[in-house]
Amino acid sequence: MITRKIDSYIEHFYETSNKALLVDGARQVGKTYSIRRFGNAHFDSFIEINFIQTPEAVTIFKNAADSDTILLRLSAFTDKPLITGKTLVFFDEVQKCPEIVTAIKFLVDDGSYRYILSGSLLGVELKGLSSAPVGYMDITTMFPIDFEEFANALGTAPRIMETLQQCFSSHTPVDNVIHSRMMQLFRLYLVVGGMPAAVQKYIDTHNLRDVMDEQAAIIKLYKLDISQYDPDNRFYLDDIFDLIPSELNAKNKRFILKQLNENMKFSRYESSFLWMSHAGVALPTYNVEEPLPPLKLSKLRNLFKLFQNDVGLLAAQYADGLQLKILNGDNSINFGAIFENFVAEELHAHGFDLYYFNSKRQGELDFVIETGGHTVPIVVKSGKDYERHNALTNVMANTDYAIPLAYVFCNGNVRQSGKIVYLPIYMAMFLLHTKSEPMVYDIDMEGLK
Numbered sequence: 001m002i003t004r005k006i007d008s009y010i011e012h013f014y015e016t017s018n019k020a021l022l023v024d025g026a027r028q029v030g031k032t033y034s035i036r037r038f039g040n041a042h043f044d045s046f047i048e049i050n051f052i053q054t055p056e057a058v059t060i061f062k063n064a065a066d067s068d069t070i071l072l073r074l075s076a077f078t079d080k081p082l083i084t085g086k087t088l089v090f091f092d093e094v095q096k097c098p099e100i101v102t103a104i105k106f107l108v109d110d111g112s113y114r115y116i117l118s119g120s121l122l123g124v125e126l127k128g129l130s131s132a133p134v135g136y137m138d139i140t141t142m143f144p145i146d147f148e149e150f151a152n153a154l155g156t157a158p159r160i161m162e163t164l165q166q167c168f169s170s171h172t173p174v175d176n177v178i179h180s181r182m183m184q185l186f187r188l189y190l191v192v193g194g195m196p197a198a199v200q201k202y203i204d205t206h207n208l209r210d211v212m213d214e215q216a217a218i219i220k221l222y223k224l225d226i227s228q229y230d231p232d233n234r235f236y237l238d239d240i241f242d243l244i245p246s247e248l249n250a251k252n253k254r255f256i257l258k259q260l261n262e263n264m265k266f267s268r269y270e271s272s273f274l275w276m277s278h279a280g281v282a283l284p285t286y287n288v289e290e291p292l293p294p295l296k297l298s299k300l301r302n303l304f305k306l307f308q309n310d311v312g313l314l315a316a317q318y319a320d321g322l323q324l325k326i327l328n329g330d331n332s333i334n335f336g337a338i339f340e341n342f343v344a345e346e347l348h349a350h351g352f353d354l355y356y357f358n359s360k361r362q363g364e365l366d367f368v369i370e371t372g373g374h375t376v377p378i379v380v381k382s383g384k385d386y387e388r389h390n391a392l393t394n395v396m397a398n399t400d401y402a403i404p405l406a407y408v409f410c411n412g413n414v415r416q417s418g419k420i421v422y423l424p425i426y427m428a429m430f431l432l433h434t435k436s437e438p439m440v441y442d443i444d445m446e447g448l449k
Helices: 006-018 031-042 055-060 067-077 100-110 147-153 158-170 176-192 196-205 208-229 234-249 267-280 313-318 322-327 336-349 391-397 426-431
Strands: 020-025 046-051 089-093 114-120 139-141 282-288 299-310 355-358 363-367 367-371 374-380 406-410 415-417 420-424
Touching: 006 100, 006 139, 006 420, 020 031, 020 100, 020 176, 020 313, 031 089, 031 114, 046 055, 046 100, 055 067, 055 282, 055 374, 067 089, 067 100, 089 234, 089 391, 100 114, 114 208, 147 158, 147 426, 158 176, 158 426, 176 196, 176 208, 176 313, 176 322, 176 336, 176 426, 196 299, 208 234, 208 313, 234 267, 234 299, 234 313, 234 336, 282 336, 282 363, 282 374, 282 406, 299 313, 299 336, 313 336, 336 367, 336 374, 355 367, 363 374, 363 391, 374 391, 391 406, 406 426
Parallel strands: 020 114, 020 139, 046 089, 089 114, 282 355, 374 406, 406 420
Antiparallel strands: 282 299, 355 363, 367 374, 415 420
16 A cells, blocks of 8 residues: 555644645546545545546536535435535546535535545646635645655665655765665666556566556556647647657757747747646746746746656656666666656655756756745756766855755765765655744834824
């Protein structure tokens, strides 16, 4: 059984809140599985309604003026009992039923039962659900299995993960034997990726060919959704999706529009890129003019890299045979794009906005994140010569930026040199937001009272 971080989040949510919860995210990341497992384990009655499998279920909410009407229709629609205080109702694929946004307020107010919702961003943005009814429903996003979840699923001992966390926090080297084994596990993750079906297939069979078949099926499903849900832009979307691997393998890794159409302007394609991002299929990483907070203010929307949402799917899109070369650490292959895709996924799953910095004068930083009120430059190196990083040296020497710390993720062990910390690539799993100091401000009200 694969344990997901969202499992404990959902459990805590229903222990501490009376609201409904919407779990969104790309297709095939495990939303339905986690919700079913939670519902069956914690409620006497678990009712599931899928608006794609049973499209007639949308009539439950058509022109419903109050909770009594909705609950009466719901009871007629299901053969499972509605037990007051002990029932969880799961509405799946809710993008097919926009009326549920208004209805959920009635149902939560009624208070007889608990509710959880799920929707796939792939294909259609969740119309009307991007702004949840305040006070009635919260939204959380689910991602593919990250590396920490993968390591746990394959049986990595908790004490090993705790030791790695301590090494990350204290900037001390990892035991060489453990480091070597973790690098092997990391390379396996690059091949298997984080799609639950692919991970479970590997756990069950250890057959990479079976894993690749699962990945091919997911890619086919993604492309089918592209053609089904966005007919006006499906040719652009199809081209963009297919070009992600080759564009990442290019020298500067930026997405170049002329690969799609020599004469096409960005404004024509922008909606397609946004669709890919909102669907969770791709992770755009935007260039910033300066590595200074807030990064969003210097974001350049027409200069970006486009990463795959799952590194295993990215590996599957390259030529057959790459998987064994990754596992063997073949030095004839440039793994830069795959390493960077891994880091992009980890940052995205941990709540960071994705940016990079590129300057003709100073060079390029692979990523720049914002945490604890500071920017943190990140360089990703897949080769042995990971201590050469001219751009990072230039940026750290720039007193205008006053950057306190930078990370280089590489194949080597933990080491610190001044403000630069060298970390094994797998330690990207420990990059989390640092909470800022409390912003307490007392105003002098003398003379105003």
